[in-house]
Every structure is written in C-alpha cells, then in structure tokens.
Amino acid sequence: xxxxxxxxxxxxxxxxxxxxxxxxxxxxxxxxxxxxxxxxxxxxxxxxxxxxxxxxxxxxxxxxxxxxxxxxxxxxxxxxxxxxxxxxxxxxxxxxxxxxxxxxxxxxxxxxxxx
Amino acid sequence: xxxxxxxxxxxxxxxxxxxxxxxxxxxxxxxxxxxxxxxxxxxxxxxxxxxxxxxxxxxxxxxxxxxxxxxxxxxxxxxxxxxxxxxxxxxxxxxxxxxxxxxxxxxxxxx
Numbered sequence: 001x002x003x004x005x006x007x008x009x010x011x012x013x014x015x016x017x018x019x020x021x022x023x024x025x026x027x028x029x030x031x032x033x034x035x036x037x038x039x040x041x042x043x044x045x046x047x048x049x050x051x052x053x054x055x056x057x058x059x060x061x062x063x064x065x066x067x068x069x070x071x072x073x074x075x076x077x078x079x080x081x082x083x084x085x086x087x088x089x090x091x092x093x094x095x096x097x098x099x100x101x102x103x104x105x106x107x108x109x110x111x112x113x114x115x
Numbered sequence: 116x117x118x119x120x121x122x123x124x125x126x127x128x129x130x131x132x133x134x135x136x137x138x139x140x141x142x143x144x145x146x147x148x149x150x151x152x153x154x155x156x157x158x159x160x161x162x163x164x165x166x167x168x169x170x171x172x173x174x175x176x177x178x179x180x181x182x183x184x185x186x187x188x189x190x191x192x193x194x195x196x197x198x199x200x201x202x203x204x205x206x207x208x209x210x211x212x213x214x215x216x217x218x219x220x221x222x223x224x225x226x
Binding site: 032045055093095105108111 | 132149151153156157158159160161164177202208209211213214216217218
C-alpha cells in the first residue's frame with residue numbers, strides 16, 4: 001500500500017515552454033502532498049506543500065508564479081513549471097502520506113531537462 | 116525540526132551488518148526519528164521511524180539512545196542493492212509535517 005506515482009518520469013523540452021508534472025496517490029487519499037527538487041549531487045530541497053482544495057504553501061525562495069501547484073483532488077497534485085529555462089532542469093519529486101500517523105511515501109521522480 | 120548530523124559516507128561488506136549513525140542532540144520530545152534512503156535516480160524510500168523505543172521491521176532496525184540524542188539504523192545483512200544515500204530526519208509525526216533532508220550518508224556495500 002501507499003503507492004505514489006509520478007508522470008512523466010522523464011521530459012525534455014525547449015526553453016520557454018511550460019511543463020506539467022503529475023503526482024498521484026494510487027491507493028490512498030492525500031489531503032497534503034509535497035514537492036521537492038533535487039540538483040545533481042545535492043540533497044532534496046522542499047519546494048512547496050500542496051493542500052487539497054486550497055493554495056499551496058511555498059518555501060522561501062521558491063517562486064510561486066514560476067512553479068504552479070494545483071491539488072484539485074485527494075489523489076492528484078500537479079506541478080507546472082512555467083516558461084521553463086535551462087536552470088530549471090532538475091529532478092522533481094513528490095510525496096504524500098496516507099494518514100496523520102503514516103510516514104510520507106515518495107514518487108519515483110521526474111527528470112526535467114530544458115534545452 | 117531538529118538538525119541531524121550523519122557521516123558523509125560509509126562502506127560495508129556484502130552480507131555484513133551496516134550500522135548507520137545519526138546525531139540529533141536538539142531533538143524535542145514530540146519529534147520522531149525517520150529514516151529514508153535514496154537509490155540513485157529514484158525517489159526516496161521510507162525505511163523506518165521511531166520515537167524512543169527501538170523499532171524493527173522487514174527492512175531494518177532502529178536503535179534510539181535513552182536520551183534520544185542519537186540513533187543507529189541497522190541493516191542486518193547488507194546486499195549490493197542496499198547501496199544508497201541514507202537520510203535521518205527528526206520531525207513531528209503527521210501527514211502535514213514536511214521533511215527536511217540533510218546531506219545523508221552514502222552507504223557503499225562492497226562485494
């Protein structure tokens with residue numbers, strides 16, 4: 001149980017385009033999901049907390065207009081990187097918990113490459 | 116969240132026990148110790164968590180000192196597939212509590 005799926009797993013696109021990444025909790029409902037970013041040889045950095053039915057909470061230094069988060073249902077959160085540029089190339093990972101006392105489980109990540 | 120300190124890297128022989136230490140001297144009474152690992156190019160995988168009692172599951176054992184200022188993750192019989200970065204995180208338990216990842220320990224299991 002507690003499976004989190006991300007799609008796509010890998011995407012390459014041109015500079016200036018927008019890219020949407022989906023995060024789904026397959027066998028549980030998640031009122032809260034989290035989005036992380038990881039650059040090569042670095043640790044995971046929390047970008048934002050995605051709340052079902054309300055606005056996301058962004059960490060300091062993360063541009064909310066650049067990284068749009070939508071959490072329209074209890075099983076789906078999306079991260080859209082708007083007007084992506086090469087410096088946005090990174091590994092994006094989401095996580096969710098199935099309940100108040102349950103640990104977070106992570107998706108397999110999305111590798112984004114902007115040319 | 117309490118700050119945690121881990122060694123940058125460790126080696127372990129295949130088949131032997133891997134003991135990964137973590138210091139969390141500023142942990143508060145309601146913070147749990149969580150362990151995750153990240154195999155290259157994958158999302159982190161939950162391993163185990165505990166508050167003050169030792170815990171064991173099918174993956175590992177977690178030993179927490181009586182004063183809760185440090186803990187050790189034990190992989191009883193390490194395999195090559197256990198090579199990964201292991202993260203120790205101290206945080207309050209709850210679905211809405213965010214995890215702050217440090218640099219972790221790169222465990223290299225040697226054949």
